[in-house]
Amino acid sequence: MCADKPVVTRFAPSPTGYLHIGGGRTALFNWLYARGRGGKFLLRIEDTDRERSTPEATEAILQGLRWLGLDWDGDAVSQFARKDRHAEVAHEMLARGTAYKCFSTAEEIAAFRAEAEAKGASYAVFLSPWRDADPATHPDAPYAIRMRAPRTGETLVEDAVQGSVRFGNDQLDDMIVLRSDGTPTYMLAVVVDDHDMGVTHVIRGDDHLNNAARQQMVYDAMGWDIPVWAHIPLIHGPDGKKLSKRHGATAVGDYQVQGYPAAGMRNYLARLGWSHGDDEFFTSAQAMEWFDLPGIGRSPARLDFKKLENICGLHIAAGEDAALLHEIEAYLAAAARPALTAAQRDLLSRALYCVKERAKTFPELLEKAHFALTSRPILADEAAAKALDPVSRGILKTLTPRLQSASWTKEDLEPILNEIATAHGIGFGKLAAPLRAALAGRSATPSVFDMMLVIGRDETIARLEDAAG
């Protein structure tokens, strides 16, 4: 264990697709843990599978991390680029006698497994005949390097989340560390890289819990310190099944396109499988301060979009205007929606105060801010059009002259509108509906006063005259 050294964590995705939301949470946990302790958060791209790894996928992953605001220290490490070092370690294991050359072919192994299965064997651990072979009998043929794993006893994995987990060594085979083509396997590469990168805490999905036992054997074989393990449960879909495409958004990028704020995403994801008492709504700074391994739960969590939206709404409402504007523009670009014009940008920033508390996502915020972003003539949607009946239009007509001379403050506008309503024997609500329709072309908008203040007197009067006809 190396618990007292400065913390170094890492996120190690394989670039075979987009950044999965579960991967995003794993990255978040590593980031929080390191950042909260003044440690380092490293990124390593596990691209040793040349068939499936693509540069596009790598870029998609980096993009997802950037959007989530998870910054890593130094440059992302390419695992593939380190293959010579992996091979070097494999040969060192050979020299130490903790690994051996295995000349069994893939066909022989497949045949062994088929036979074992046919006999209904309880397990099919392949025992290489070369483990104890005399080197003099080695053929002049390609060979894989297998680790000489202990055959008896057990391997104890001390996990910060799962507790002490024991594995019978008879369940673990002599895994291959270097393939016959000289390339390293994942089991070797992770260990070598984590060791060389000085990783002290391995926080990853619990699908790797079993792997930890075998990886420990490599650490032992090389005499290296074993990191603190923390295997976190996977995220499931709303139905409790493993999260897959049919659940909708599985990629981090999908959430950006749907307009969720990154701060809300971090908050929600942090709360999924981790808790700090009853705290639900918090900033990333607080999360860094609070995040700890014992707070991580042991059972898989389901995605709950309603709660995600709720948390996101709170973050939008609490957001600082300039930052929100920035993020909204990034959202527009990501969602391939038209960018804001300079005028729209200005209007939106003035409207933010009255729309940010009423939206859970950016598209919703934009819809609420429609009155500020649109321009004459205002097209009323179906519901709004109904509010503009002849009677209402007549009332609007009597309103405009009164607005010409009003000082443009809520204090002054409020009595005027109330007077008009009373004069026509209607409640304020009956007046607000056509006003909303005339000003925004919508039936759900911010307060009519706020809209008037944001777009100003001239625009207000022009829109009312348009609607009054």
Add this chain to the structure above:
RNA sequence: GGCCCGUUCGUCUAUCGGUUAGGACACCAGGUUUUCAACCUGGGAAGAGGGGUUCGACUCCCCUACGGGCUGCCA
């Protein structure tokens, strides 16, 4: 098949042997209201099942059921 992990309201979770099992989201009913959002009040809602251990188990142990993971010259 074998090995490993998990199981508290619908969902996320608190509880680390003694609580009327708490909070949040969602839901329902009221309230406020200028629509939406927000907000306020109230409500229903949980320890998978069975054995132990203990004065006392959600909490510790065992079994079963269910869910998940691993079992590759993939990562």
